[in-house]
Amino acid sequence: MKKLVIKLYSFLGLLTLILFSACEDVIIVDAPEGAARLVVEGWVYDNQDVQTILLTNSSPYFDNQTPPLETNAQVSVTTQNGEVFAYSETSPGEYQADFRGSVGERYTLTIETSDGQRYQSTPQLLSLVAPLDSVYTVFRESPEVEDEGFYPAWDFTDPEGSDNFYRWKFYINDTLQSLAEDILVFSDEFIDGDEIVGAEFFLEQPMEEGDKLTVEQLSINEEAQDFLTQIQQLINNVGGLFDTPPDPIRGNITNTTDEENYALGFFGASSVAGESVVVGE
């Protein structure tokens, strides 16, 4: 519904554009610069033996620099039983540890940066993901979609009784579709226990015959869903007269040395079910 309303406004916008020759200009805005913050990106997966954490820093919005890397940090993940996996810096800002995530385990990330700040994530439960029943593609024509082509589709069955949060990742020819618009998260609030046939997603870029599609179905939690949704909102919905003022984004990493100096980003744990198909085969 909200989408519809947004559509309406964009339509009105189109009208004014045509009627009054509206125009866009790049301008300089005098914006207060926020403090540089540690940015955490990392997940524990149950389908790989090497886990990776990426540490960078935030930078002023208009500086347009590549994210400064956070090097020489002490990174570790602790399980609820007290088992500790120490990460080592394999390339600047990239930390890795050799272990496989296991379903039912809770993981907590701890970071100590070289300037002595300690950060900690909330504990993340690695929950079982429902299997993918089937992955296939469907052809969509315009005007139904803007770009005619093949789009991913899949079937799955939601386990009954539990609150499940899903994320789907799409790889075309083994390349992750990584635009903000391609993030897809979903909660089973209204479909608990249902068998879903024909779930579809309109990626920004459709596929052609012969492309290889891989769909990964991930079990995430509500925190991760909120974080990923907020990223999408911050990118799509800012500054217009009929937009809500954007809110600060917070992940799940706190600073235990200095509460004000919290980190951005998210650390999560997920079980992964994946399946591939070639378009037209």
Added chain:
Amino acid sequence: MKPLVFIALIYFNFITQTPESLDKEVTLSQPTLTIKELLQELDRQSSYTFSYSNRLPLKAKVSFDKKKGPIRYFLDRISRDHPIQYKTVNEKILLLREKKRAPVKMRQEKVTISGYVTDAATGEELIGATVYVQELEIGTVTNVYGYYSLSVPPGEYTIGLSYIGYQRQNLTVPIEESQTLNVEMLSEEVQLQEIVVTAAEVVPEVQEIEMSTAKVDIQTIQKMPALLGEVDVIRSIQLLPGVSTVGEGAPGFNVRGGSIDQNLILLDEAPVFSSSHLLGFFSVFNPDAIKDIKLYKGGIPARYGGRLSSVLDVRQKEGNTKKFGLKGGIGLISSRLLVEGPIQKDKSSFMVAGRRSYGDLFLRLSNNEDINNSIVYFYDLNTKVNYKINDRNRIYLSGYFGRDVFGGAVENLRFDWGNRTGTIRWNHLFNDKLFSNFTAIYSDYNYQLAFADEGTDATLEEFEWQSGVTNRNLQADFTYFPSPSSTIDFGVSGIYYDFNPGSVKIRTSDEPAEFPLDLDEEHAIEAAAYFNHEKKFGDRVTVQYGLRYSAFANVGRRDVFEYQNGNPSPENPVTDTVSYGAGEIIEFYNGWEPRFSINYSLSEQTALKASYNRMFQYIQLVSNTTAATPIDIWAPANQYIRPAIVDQVALGYFRNFRQNTYEFSAEVYYKNFQDLIDFRNGAELILNETLETELLSGTGRAYGLELLLKKREGRWTGWLSYTLARTERQVDGINNNEYYPSNFDKPHDVSLVLNYNISEKWNASANFAYMTGRPTTPPSGRFVYEGIVVPDYTSRNGARTPDYHRLDLSVNYEPPPKPGRRWRNSWNFGVYNVYARRNPYSVFFRPSEENPAITEAVQLSIFANIIPSVTYNFTF
């Protein structure tokens, strides 16, 4: 005995003669006698002739210490003790009433003159016309129904009537007993050559108790340049000091740091919930149907309540009681037609005015399929009927119906929204000092969004969403005029509200009525009683004090959720659902709203004014977008939303120059807001059953300085205004709990409005507006997550869009009417945004289209060009 002379007009002839001296000794027959007896004795014993008016206190007794003395001694004594002045002119001694004190000292019984002041040509009642008794130097203005009442001692008076744009009238009437005096005034339009009232003759604003108010003349608005030639009341009042908007095209207006839902917009006393068409580009008031507009920004009288920041009181025309008339216009956006006329001459009349936009007709010409299939239009219908039963009873019926319709191109969509209002009023005079008005009002605002779509598997999906608010109101208002220096208002009102936060029906061909969503309606009662007394103390001080008591009950039938810890928030789940029966009180609020104003005149041309008011607002607009949208809903105070309260103090200095041709005012104000609703981060407000979990409560403050220089008369008219103001909010959970500028905080705001009469046929107007850019929330930093550049917005409204400024020009051409023909027409040629300023409509922060790694700020300007317009108007 020489004859006593009654003076009406004094004629002096200057024959030089040596006058007898006032030092001549006389001897009285007794030491105590009446003034009349004294004058008779002095008359007898001297060569003087005494001339005096029979309105002097002739029967008053005077005592003297001695019986013998010079004439001067006795005259000085009565002049000292009584409101009497004396003058010698040749052989005459003139006894005059001393100015001003006379009516106070004379303990005579008073009589009342009262009546209606109307336009001679149309019979329309004139609001705010001055009725002035020259001999007594007292006056009053007609109320919103054109009624006045004045109590005076019996006598013959010259009564002056004046009203801006009308010819002055002086009536000499003997008033021996209370009587009705209905007066018709000739407008300047009727006879252009006649002398019209100049500002100097109207009771200037500087002498009125009101401050922080603005009367907006509809004729002035009609001459001002307007966007696409569409004369717009709301856009025009945005040029007044203290009134601003979030942006061009945003609905409503902001008064002294108040959000748009804090304006009580009344159309013939019925509240109008949404004042905008086409989101916010145009307003709902058809200028042809409007007679009078008054805006209260502060010092709000006790008879108004229910909103925090302002009252915009709009009155529709009653309709010509003398003859049929037609009025209309053809513009680029819309056409208008008004029909009015008597049903029974001088007894009843009607007015019907319609307006419809036809911008969508042009869309057909577009090559874009989305555009030429679409429907975008709005219409307004204003109606009014009035009937004068007799001198003491009048009945008015008025209605407004307006709607925006939008649809077509997008998925067979139809989206429409609008207001409806209906008012029945009965004016009744209990006696000539007690005026009353009984009103029944119905008003609603609602919207509907529906579409039918071919679903993915060729199933038909139908979707229908409705929401709105309904208001039924009964009120009784009384005005009592005990004396010219005292007016008392009192009354009661009751409102019954229905709020429909939203109901959705979804039908699909395979699964009928799949998950319909029907949020519980809320119901509420708002009641109020008020008392207001305006009183003059002496020549210098006028005071108005009042008190309003308001009460609000949120009532069933409704199911109410209870939350863990009694605190609705996303973390606290619903623990219980309590059902309330029809009419059962769910929550009750009440409060006292004191109002106070004072005017201290430093001179006839200068005054200091001060005011204080407290207002309660029990219903608020739930909107978390920068500018409100048509789908925002109104929510009543309930067990989780407290009523909002504001306290405002204002101080003002008012000065008139050059016989009131120029008016200058400087005002400062401070407002403190409590319990304003705000929203949690990422709040979902639409169709949310547990809306209360998304709400936060905050406080606010607003303060500012407003300067206004206005020229009311002459070939040049217009005003220059400057506002320096701040408005800030503080909400726990937003901006680190610190104060932040509200969306409509615009520290500097300059407006210039000019109108120049080039000749009888030609007239030119110009508007210039400058204001600081609106606050916007900028990214304070950015970071990369999964390869996506993510902006981080930590400081709410921490930056501003570029400054806004714009110049508009227009020329009006009105050929003189052909003799004997009633048809008159005029042309308006306008240019909006003369120097093609690219003003910011919105500022977006986003990755560059060429290189997503580069982030930048982009300004969208919707009127980046010069926009010309032409409008043709006619009257018959």
